[in-house]
Amino acid sequence: MPDKMHIKLNVNGKDEEFLAEPRELLIYTLRERLNIxxxxxGCETSHCGACTVTIDGKSVKSCTMFAAxxxxxxxxTIEGIGGPDDLHPLQEAFKEHHGLQCGYCTPGMIxxxxxxxxxxxxxTEEDIRFGMAGNICRCTGxxxxxxxxxxxxxxxxxAAASSSEAVGNKTVEAAE
Amino acid sequence: MKDxxxxxxxxxxxxxxxxxxxxxxxxxxxTQGKGNYVDDIKLDGMLFGDFVRSPYAHARxxxxxxxxxxxxxxxxxxxxxxxxxxxGLHWMPTLAGDKQMVLADGKVLFQGQExxxxxxxxxxxxxxxxELVEVEYEELPVIVDPxxxxxxxxxxxxxxxxxxxxxxDGAHGPRKHHNHIFTWEAGDKEPTEExxxxxxxxxxxxxxxxxxxxxxxxxxxxxxxxxxxxGKLTLWGTFQAPHAIRTVVSLISGIEEHNIRVISxxxxxxxxNKVGAYPGYVCSVVASIVTGKPVKWxxxxxxxxxxxxxxxxxxxxxxxxxxxxxxxxALQCHVTADHGGFDACxxxxxxxxxxxxxxxxxxxxxxxxxxxxxxxxxxxxxGVSYRCSFRVTEAVYFIERMIEVLxxxxxxxxxxxxxxxFIKKEQFPxxxxxxxxxxxxxxHTAWDKxxxxxxxxxxxxxxxxxxxxxxxxxxxxLMGIGLxxxxxxxxxxxxxxxxxxxxxxxxxxxxxxxxxxxAIARLGTISQGQGHATTFAQxxxxxxxxxxxxxxxxxxxxxxxxxxxxxxxxxxxxxxGAATAMAGRKIRAxxxxxxxxxLEVHDNDVEFDVDRFVVKGAPEKFKTMKEIAFAAxxxxxxxxxPGLEAVSYYxxxxxxxxxxxxxxxxxxxxxxxxxxxxxFYALDDCGTRINPMIIEGQVHGGLTEALAVALGxxxxxxxxxxxxxxxxxxxxxxxxxxxxxxxxxxxxxxSPHHPIGAKGxxxxxxxxxxxxxxxxxxxxxxxxxxxxxxxxxxxxxxxRTANELGLHD
Ligand code: FES
Ligand code: FES
Numbered sequence: 001m002p003d004k005m006h007i008k009l010n011v012n013g014k015d016e017e018f019l020a021e022p023r024e025l026l027i028y029t030l031r032e033r034l035n036i037x038x039x040x041x042g043c044e045t046s047h048c049g050a051c052t053v054t055i056d057g058k059s060v061k062s063c064t065m066f067a068a069x070x071x072x073x074x075x076x077t078i079e080g081i082g083g084p085d086d087l088h089p090l091q092e093a094f095k096e097h098h099g100l101q102c103g104y105c106t107p108g109m110i111x112x113x114x115x116x117x118x119x120x121x122x123x124t125e126e127d128i129r130f131g132m133a134g135n136i137c138r139c140t141g142x143x144x145x146x147x148x149x150x151x152x153x154x155x156x157x158x159a160a161a162s163s164s165e166a167v168g169n170k171t172v173e174a175a176e
Numbered sequence: 177m178k179d180x181x182x183x184x185x186x187x188x189x190x191x192x193x194x195x196x197x198x199x200x201x202x203x204x205x206x207t208q209g210k211g212n213y214v215d216d217i218k219l220d221g222m223l224f225g226d227f228v229r230s231p232y233a234h235a236r237x238x239x240x241x242x243x244x245x246x247x248x249x250x251x252x253x254x255x256x257x258x259x260x261x262x263x264g265l266h267w268m269p270t271l272a273g274d275k276q277m278v279l280a281d282g283k284v285l286f287q288g289q290e291x292x293x294x295x296x297x298x299x300x301x302x303x304x305x306x307e308l309v310e311v312e313y314e315e316l317p318v319i320v321d322p323x324x325x326x327x328x329x330x331x332x333x334x335x336x337x338x339x340x341x342x343x344x345d346g347a348h349g350p351r352k353h354h355n356h357i358f359t360w361e362a363g364d365k366e367p368t369e370e371x372x373x374x375x376x377x378x379x380x381x382x383x384x385x386x387x388x389x390x391x392x393x394x395x396x397x398x399x400x401x402x403x404x405x406x407g408k409l410t411l412w413g414t415f416q417a418p419h420a421i422r423t424v425v426s427l428i429s430g431i432e433e434h435n436i437r438v439i440s441x442x443x444x445x446x447x448x449n450k451v452g453a454y455p456g457y458v459c460s461v462v463a464s465i466v467t468g469k470p471v472k473w474x475x476x477x478x479x480x481x482x483x484x485x486x487x488x489x490x491x492x493x494x495x496x497x498x499x500x501x502x503x504x505x506a507l508q509c510h511v512t513a514d515h516g517g518f519d520a521c522x523x524x525x526x527x528x529x530x531x532x533x534x535x536x537x538x539x540x541x542x543x544x545x546x547x548x549x550x551x552x553x554x555x556x557x558x559g560v561s562y563r564c565s566f567r568v569t570e571a572v573y574f575i576e577r578m579i580e581v582l583x584x585x586x587x588x589x590x591x592x593x594x595x596x597x598f599i600k601k602e603q604f605p606x607x608x609x610x611x612x613x614x615x616x617x618x619x620h621t622a623w624d625k626x627x628x629x630x631x632x633x634x635x636x637x638x639x640x641x642x643x644x645x646x647x648x649x650x651x652x653x654l655m656g657i658g659l660x661x662x663x664x665x666x667x668x669x670x671x672x673x674x675x676x677x678x679x680x681x682x683x684x685x686x687x688x689x690x691x692x693x694x695a696i697a698r699l700g701t702i703s704q705g706q707g708h709a710t711t712f713a714q715x716x717x718x719x720x721x722x723x724x725x726x727x728x729x730x731x732x733x734x735x736x737x738x739x740x741x742x743x744x745x746x747x748x749x750x751x752x753g754a755a756t757a758m759a760g761r762k763i764r765a766x767x768x769x770x771x772x773x774x775l776e777v778h779d780n781d782v783e784f785d786v787d788r789f790v791v792k793g794a795p796e797k798f799k800t801m802k803e804i805a806f807a808a809x810x811x812x813x814x815x816x817x818p819g820l821e822a823v824s825y826y827x828x829x830x831x832x833x834x835x836x837x838x839x840x841x842x843x844x845x846x847x848x849x850x851x852x853x854x855x856f857y858a859l860d861d862c863g864t865r866i867n868p869m870i871i872e873g874q875v876h877g878g879l880t881e882a883l884a885v886a887l888g889x890x891x892x893x894x895x896x897x898x899x900x901x902x903x904x905x906x907x908x909x910x911x912x913x914x915x916x917x918x919x920x921x922x923x924x925x926x927s928p929h930h931p932i933g934a935k936g937x938x939x940x941x942x943x944x945x946x947x948x949x950x951x952x953x954x955x956x957x958x959x960x961x962x963x964x965x966x967x968x969x970x971x972x973x974x975x976r977t978a979n980e981l982g983l984h985d
């Protein structure tokens with residue numbers, strides 16, 4: 001058996017350090033080693049997206065990446081996106097627009113959608129359908145997922161607009 | 177007065193009862209990654225079990241050598257059939273009255289069959305162990321075609337042949353051949369044949385409804401924990417029917433039922449996949465007993481697609497006769513049903529072909545006959561109802577294709593042919609030629625609404641123009657208009673004719689009202705995404721007048737929930753929903769007595785009004801349900817026991833018969849075979865609507881699974897019995913990119929025998945959707961002579977159809 005590797009990760013803002021076999025997959029590290037069970041396993045072949053996390057700003061399917069490959073990087077899972085006291089607009093929107101049923105795809109879906117909206121804050125329906133095509137949902141037929149993401153985008157844009165307005169006002173005040 | 181009315185409306189709104197689009201209470205945890213699915217369960221010292229599986233579809237097992245595997249660090253045990261045999265657990269009973277090997281006992285009958293169970297400290301060690309289990313196989317001739325199976329000398333199931341070569345009866349009567357399982361009939365053979373022989377017009381067609389798989393995003397799995405100190409077994413798992421699993425585990429293990437606790441945690445989709453009992457469950461239980469530690473088993477996707485719960489695989493041949501004007505006179509259907517190596521179909525005991533005898537569909541067909549032959553082959557066992565009620569999907573596909581073929585034969589419009597044959601509103605309750613009593617329906621209204629909404633006439637005109645344009649070389653795209661009108665049969669079912677392993681298919685609800693006016697209700701069903709915690713609370717809110725937000729719904733723990741048969745076949749609303757309403761009514765009856773006592777009037781002098789009992793004629797005198805709940809716990813009321821609880825076990829008097837009218841408009845590129853869905857309109861009538869938002873979500877989901885099955889999803893085998901579609905690379909699951917937006921609509925024809933008139937909806941869109949998508953493809957090619965092509969209509973097959981029709985010349 002090959003030597004264990006020394007791996008350092010930052011997961012949801014917390015530093016983690018451990019020894020693991022080179023073959024240990026990141027999804028396994030998260031779920032089994034770190035008890036972060038939001039990311040799920042649906043296929044282990046990169047097709048379904050249930051295991052989606054964000055690594056250094058990119059959406060990654062954690063079932064097909066070794067923990068060692070993520071060493072030194074920052075990982076964000078659904079747990080790092082929002083909790084009971086600070087729900088992300090996407091989490092609110094999925095609830096509001098019935099964007100989930102069994103919930104199994106949901107953590108990966110929302111995690112992916114946060115990146116999608118970061119890259120493209122005003123996506124068309126087509127952009128959303130294309131940008132989410134790496135995440136499979138067996139329950140919803142996607143229609144309400146698309147709706148949820150559109151609603152969250154509108155919400156986030158409105159919030160951004162009002163906060164820049166607020167900043168704008170301040171600027172005016174300062175100028176006076 | 178106006179204030180009063182508004183006030184009442186507010187009170188109704190406050191309940192969030194039936195009919196409102198209440199947001200789901202489940203979603204908070206799911207959106208935050210706090211669901212609790214079986215693979216999230218972790219127990220101290222928990223081990224992980226996984227299977228050595230057969231690479232061959234049919235082989236004798238000469239030997240299994242586990243020595244090297246046991247040397248692997250972290251591997252604790254390797255179970256084989258020889259280990260299970262002394263416990264009598266190397267075989268287990270199936271839901272269909274057959275038996276199935278838990279671990280290969282001398283031979284294997286399908287690729288991926290469970291041969292040995294490696295128990296290790298973690299998944300990696302288990303995988304290492306699996307690599308080192310040495311199994312010596314001797315290949316046997318493989319049969320993957322059921323027609324060949326019925327001719328072949330090769331005996332697949334030696335255990336079902338007498339030593340003298342005799343064929344003992346199967347669970348469903350005499351068998352015709354050593355690879356034959358049963359023959360099941362419904363209707364009248366001779367009269368049907370006679371009508372068809374003398375008919376003015378007859379259409380016949382053979383069609384293959386291919387093998388597919390429910391493939392929920394979460395695979396099957398369990399955690400078994402045998403506590404040797406107190407003798408109790410706890411089994412968590414992806415069970416659509418936790419109580420039935422408890423009974424089965426008790427029957428096969430000998431552990432008394434009160435010492436078994438089965439828990440279904442959150443389930444990541446079921447669609448029929450999680451109804452059956454699988455070898456993984458049995459092996460986990462045994463491994464936990466052997467090692468004294470909890471043991472987890474979780475399928476990977478390939479295990480899931482290859483071994484647990486296929487669906488469909490029906491070869492159907494039909495004849496339909498009619499007058500020249502198109503009035504149908506008779507229908508005949510024969511099915512050769514491929515059940516794989518073991519008959520593990522999940523159907524009520526008396527229905528080995530499920531409710532295939534609903535195949536006369538929505539039409540008034542005076543005479544009909546159905547015959548189904550079940551056959552063993554070298555394929556995986558299963559035969560589950562993939563988002564449908566026991567073979568209804570096959571039945572509806574069959575009749576909706578036969579109608580189209582008959583329309584071609586008659587040179588008639590298929591919408592009109594349907595219209596003149598629908599069962600009329602005034603004919604309900606209607607007894608069909610194959611035996612079912614349809615409770616209610618108004619098909620003409622639904623059909624007219626659908627056709628008007630989509631402008632059917634306009635679509636046909638556009639299609640005719642398109643054909644002209646195509647012929648003139650102006651376009652390479654054809655237009656298909658898919659129609660389907662379906663009647664489902666759900667809500668199994670009346671105990672008089674529906675049972676599974678002898679357990680009547682009733683369901684149950686138990687309610688406890690707490691002193692301060694909130695409540696908990698427990699049911700025998702289990703949600704897999706349907707939102708029971710939301711909708712059952714709505715039913716109760718309307719029945720007992722406490723806000724849905726104050727009612728907790730709990731399911732899936734056999735130690736606390738009343739006995740029920742679980743969730744599949746769209747039975748939760750028709751059966752457990754009814755139990756919920758009935759238990760609520762018991763609560764209300766007692767509340768009425770308490771209210772009368774508190775208001776110092778006679779029981780009959782108070783009446784229920786939204787959230788309170790009021791004195792008749794004096795609405796200012798009332799007691800709210802909250803007040804009544806408190807009184808139930810703090811007052812000594814003469815003649816009434818303290819407390820406010822009720823339980824109801826509901827045995828439905830009949831099935832329910834949801835129906836719907838779907839239209840799909842599709843453009844097909846003749847040169848690439850790519851179909852593009854331009855429009856999909858779905859009208860559903862599921863009776864009383866409990867939560868429109870959830871109904872709509874169910875329709876979107878069911879249609880998408882229908883799209884998958886019709887347009888590409890398939891479990892395919894090669895001649896050697898190798899599964900060619902074992903990963904999501906080959907097994908089609910539509911993504912957001914391939915799925916259209918759906919238009920949903922409804923009519924409401926309440927079920928007359930259901931306490932709240934609800935019929936169930938989760939499966940309708942799948943049942944009605946598959947023929948609708950398929951008919952759209954076939955309809956596009958009808959002007960060029962197409963009559964029928966088999967699903968799945970993937971790009972290649974569509975291209976091939978175009979090619980065979982000479983459209984590439
Ligand atoms: S589990 Fe990683 S993509 Fe499916
Ligand atoms: S909600 Fe079930 S898989 Fe998406």
